[in-house]
Amino acid sequence: EVQLVESGGGLVQPGGSLRLSCAASGFIFSSYEMNWVRQAPGKGLEWLSYISGTSKTIYYADSVKGRFTISRDNAKNSLSLQMNSLRAEDTAVYYCARTRPFVPFDYWGQGTLVIVSS
Amino acid sequence: DIQMTQSPSTLSASVGDRVTITCRASQSISSGLAWYQQKPEKAPKLLIYKASSLESGVPSRFSGSGSGTEFTLTISSLQPDDFATYYCQQYNIYSWTFGQGTKVEIK
Numbered sequence: 001e002v003q004l005v006e007s008g009g010g011l012v013q014p015g016g017s018l019r020l021s022c023a024a025s026g027f028i029f030s031s032y033e034m035n036w037v038r039q040a041p042g043k044g045l046e047w048l049s050y051i052s053g054t055s056k057t058i059y060y061a062d063s064v065k066g067r068f069t070i071s072r073d074n075a076k077n078s079l080s081l082q083m084n085s086l087r088a089e090d091t092a093v094y095y096c097a098r099t100r101p102f103v104p105f106d107y108w109g110q111g112t113l114v115i116v117s118s
Numbered sequence: 119d120i121q122m123t124q125s126p127s128t129l130s131a132s133v134g135d136r137v138t139i140t141c142r143a144s145q146s147i148s149s150g151l152a153w154y155q156q157k158p159e160k161a162p163k164l165l166i167y168k169a170s171s172l173e174s175g176v177p178s179r180f181s182g183s184g185s186g187t188e189f190t191l192t193i194s195s196l197q198p199d200d201f202a203t204y205y206c207q208q209y210n211i212y213s214w215t216f217g218q219g220t221k222v223e224i225k
Contacts, residue, residue, distance in 0.1 A: 105162070
């Protein structure tokens with residue numbers, strides 16, 4: 001069974017940093033592209049970042065480019081999102097999501113809540 | 119970025135109704151469109167990809183159509199489990215973008 005489990009969320013002050021993790025199981029992690037998607041409270045979905053299976057190709061949304069860094073460790077079946085210079089508008093539930101060929105997000109984690117507030 | 123516009127924003131319907139949600143892209147995305155269902159406090163669930171391909175395990179009452187800039191999600195006979203928010207998403211061109219969502223409510 002495919003499972004994605006996010007962790008690392010919490011309360012952080014504006015300008016602070018946080019590192020999210022996503023533990024993957026039930027599939028060959030290195031063979032799949034991965035993403036981070038977020039959802040602000042009561043709002044819609046926003047794609048943030050993509051990473052290929054080999055980490056060779058990475059994309060970011062303009063809203064996080066230069067502040068967030070996506071990475072993966074295929075040996076540990078783990079995906080990460082390093083978030084720096086956090087702002088109040090980064091407050092959201094953050095999901096990791098798997099991509100398979102021609103299919104954007106076929107499996108999602110349960111999400112981890114990040115609150116940016118003083 | 120490609121803008122995705124869904125209509126309506128809210129839809130009131132009864133069990134057994136045929137429901138259609140529209141999604142328009144600001145430029146052509148070919149067939150690079152997916153639909154998701156999201157229930158409160160839950161992660162989204164993939165329903166349709168490549169505009170009209172039904173994801174495994176999704177009931178056949180869900181169907182998708184369209185290409186280019188206009189797409190539809192149809193629920194042929196609304197069931198109690200279908201009351202939720204639905205999102206379209208383009209994945210033809212980075213950066214990937216979602217529609218604002220359509221909430222399907224009980225009439």
